[in-house]
Amino acid sequence: MSALTVTIQGLGAAGDGLVHGADGPLYVPFALPGETVSVARVKDRGTIMSMSTISPERVTPRCRHFGPEGKGGTCGGCSLQHMSAPLYNDFKRNLVISALKSKGIDADVAPLVTASPGERRRVVLAARRTEKELLLGFNQAESHHIVPIEECPIASPGIVARLEAIRQIGSAISASADPFRMTVLETLTGLDIAIDGVKAADKQRRAVTETVLALRGIARVSLNGEIIIEPQKPLLDFGGIKVVIPPGAFTQATLAAEEAMATLASAHIGKAKRVADLFAGSGSFSLRLARSAQVHAVEFEDKAVKALDHAARHAQGLKPVSIERRDLFRRPLMAQEMKTFDAVVFDPPRAGAEAQCHELAKSAVKKIVAVSCNPLTLARDLAILISGGYKLKSVTPIDQFLWSPHVEAVATLVKR
Structure with a gap:
């Protein structure tokens, strides 16, 4: 362990203060750009001992469990409470921008759809x-x-x-x-x-x-x-349709983020008549989209499939919803299988949908909505689609894990 005084130059991908030095990058949790801090260094990590210059972007944390003097280190649930809202919002938006640029994608990324305290369900x-x-x-x-x-x-x-x-x-x-x-x-x-x-x-x-x-x-x-x-x-209510959620099943962390994603997806799909919803879960997209289009929902988790099927069969006012249990990582929907669909929505786990995107890239599907909780795998998947002839229309970052370095994004594409 060594002690030194440094001035923070930027923010790392996890929101830590970042210093570029001769020995490589130094990451200082809970430090902000422009701050001068004395740290105890262990390898590439620095623990704040004292602060001599404090950023005007530093704010008082909302939670008493965050840590003394806004330096963090107590509750690990939220690590970015010490950032002002403008700095925090820019940080999250830039996570998406940087990930896209790493794959050579220069996109006009929309402002962050923000989250508020008290929204996490x-x-x-x-x-x-x-x-x-x-x-x-x-x-x-x-x-x-x-x-x-x-x-x-x-x-x-x-x-x-x-x-x-x-x-x-x-x-x-x-x-x-x-x-x-x-x-x-x-x-x-x-x-x-x-x-x-x-x-x-x-x-x-x-x-x-x-x-x-x-x-x-x-x-x-x-x-x-x-x-x-x-x-x-x-x-849970998915666009006016009640769904009995299986024990421990995946759900979006906030209703506001779920509705923002669904609104973006619906707006892009427009008047599409047949839509495939891949990695459909319990139907947060499928059931909303079925108000105006026939939907084919594909999901691997058996309990989620049954919950979606039950909700679709007992709901009123929906177009037909067909459901398929399938492991899209091992057996993606093939390009030939997608020839009847006007649009595809996919919302995979953090690993992304690489195999599925290779098939989508070969397909003639007119419109795609890509939803992701991992900017890096999203960028990889978008690069595959773009190389297959799709044009990236929009990218919208969405916050639902407030005061954390996690960010969602919704990207829309059309076939050239």
Whole structure:
């Protein structure tokens, strides 16, 4: 470990302060461009010891768990609370711009669709039983130590108000000091709590059931994908269509971001009559698009497929929705199979849709909407499509993981 004083020159991809030196880049978490800081250096990381010049872009963090003097290091849930809104918004937009440029794509990237405090309907909490209590919160930055929380400015008021109930359920399920996760989703009918990483005996399962029955506002509790108790079916609304979400299923973290993505997709598709929705999940795009077009939804997760199928069959006012269970990583939809579609929407996991994009590039599909949570894999996939004759029309970054370095993006393309 060595101590030195540096002036921050920029921001790294994770939002850390960045210094270019003779020994390579130095990353200083919670530092901002223009600040002069004394740091303890270990390899390419610097920990702030003191600050002599403070950026006018530094603001007071909203959450008391963030860390002393806005320097972070306590709760690791949000790492960018110390940035002003203009700096933060530019940082996230530039993540997309930089990723595109790395693949030779010079695009006119729209301003960031911003997120607001209190919008997160889904949070993943860390938990661990101690001799005195159940620790429930988020891991400390760069650590497995759990910081117990009493507030969370990013989470919806409905989740924050039930933190004690969530803690009681976690305490009931845990019989050891091993850490585990509690994914909490606020649904229309109450909280859906999916617990992972716990081996629970019948005694603990009964304790969870008794605890939930004594509480209000809990729709379901599941353990490692298996339902323990379900007082209410957990429902989400996808454009006016109610869907029973499977335990632990993927959902967009905020409703505002989901609606922004769907609006961009619908506007680009326009009057398309037949649309393929690839990596369809439980139908957040498919069911909305089916208001005006026939939709073929393709998804691999069996429970998500069944949830989408059930919702589509029981909804009114939809065009036909066909559903296919298929692993698009191993067996992408082939160009020949897409000849009947006017438009394609795809929203893959972070790994992107490389194999699928090679087939899309060979297809005659007129319009494509690419949705991504990873700017780097999005840039790779867009480069494949562009080389196959598609023209990039728009790229819109969308924030739903407030005060984090994660950013979504929606890109639209047309066949030349």
